[in-house]
Amino acid sequence: DIVMTQSPDSLAVSLGERATINCKSSQSVLYSSNNKNYLAWYQQKPGQPPKLLISWASIRESGVPDRFSGSGSGTDFTLTISSLQAEDVAVYYCQQYYSTPYTFGQGTKLEIK
Amino acid sequence: EVQLVESGGGLVKPGRSLRLSCTASGFTFGDYAMSWFRQAPGKGLEWVGFIRSKAYGGTTEYAASVKGRFTISRDDSKRIAYLQMNSLKTEDTAVYYCSRDYGDPAGYFQHWGQGTLVTVSS
Numbered sequence: 001d002i003v004m005t006q007s008p009d010s011l012a013v014s015l016g017e018r019a020t021i022n023c024k025s026s027q028s029v030l031y032s033s034n035n036k037n038y039l040a041w042y043q044q045k046p047g048q049p050p051k052l053l054i055s056w057a058s059i060r061e062s063g064v065p066d067r068f069s070g071s072g073s074g075t076d077f078t079l080t081i082s083s084l085q086a087e088d089v090a091v092y093y094c095q096q097y098y099s100t101p102y103t104f105g106q107g108t109k110l111e112i113k
Numbered sequence: 114e115v116q117l118v119e120s121g122g123g124l125v126k127p128g129r130s131l132r133l134s135c136t137a138s139g140f141t142f143g144d145y146a147m148s149w150f151r152q153a154p155g156k157g158l159e160w161v162g163f164i165r166s167k168a169y170g171g172t173t174e175y176a177a178s179v180k181g182r183f184t185i186s187r188d189d190s191k192r193i194a195y196l197q198m199n200s201l202k203t204e205d206t207a208v209y210y211c212s213r214d215y216g217d218p219a220g221y222f223q224h225w226g227q228g229t230l231v232t233v234s235s
Contacts, residue, residue, distance in 0.1 A: 001177075040221040042158075049210050049225035050158060061223065093158055097220025101176045102148075102160040 002026050002096050006105035012113040019081040021108045023094035028074045031098065038098035041070055041079045043090045044107075050093065054079065086112065115139040115224045117211050122229030125201055133196040133229060135211030143167060143189040146218035149196045151207035152228075161185075161209070164194065166217045179205075201233045 003026040013019040029038045037057035042050035052061050054070040057077055067082040081088055089112060094105040121133040135147065148163040162175035164185045173185050184197040194211055208228040215221050 038220065044158075049212075049228060050222075051225075052221060052223045055215070055221045095158075095221065100160075100163075100174050102220055104158045104160070107157045 004105040010109040012111045014113045021079045023077040029096045029098035040095045042093045045090045117226035119226040119229040124232045130199045135194040137192045142192040146214040147194040150210045153207045
């Protein structure tokens, strides 16, 4: 199984500042035949299901604010929120879909400083 | 609008069975793989398994933690995906979500239900 490890476990950032969450996979999730990274990011607020933010490591879902961006390749990935808003308080998860079982990082709790 | 509604959760004793349903609307149900996930109280997300569409054989895959105990099935005429859970353990206590795959399967998930809570306790 591919193990996904996020850092940090929790993060406090001031409103308007940048937030950066890292995700590392135990093996590459880059599929060489199509040069795509099989990596997604989700946001989950209390009492709600996860919301897909980004797929293929960097493709933002329709309707997701452009302050959210994803980057990285192979085994190392980053979710960046360029200017933190109050509504961004949530837990963020990375997920690999390179192979089953699909696996998630342990989550990063993002709070306002 | 895509909607997914889970039902069937509740309190069940260890060793017993429970069947969850996921009723879908707003899309051509039979064209997509459907997955189940779970989230134990205060914990992270865990993929439970998926079922492919009939076009891809309707085959299933499962997480090791539930393989042999849980079974996913689908009734395309009713637009329902099922999660049959047997030999339940206390560690199966979680909110269970169904989700529509982006493809068949693609492996990432835009549409989720609100979840149904399963509590396994004596």
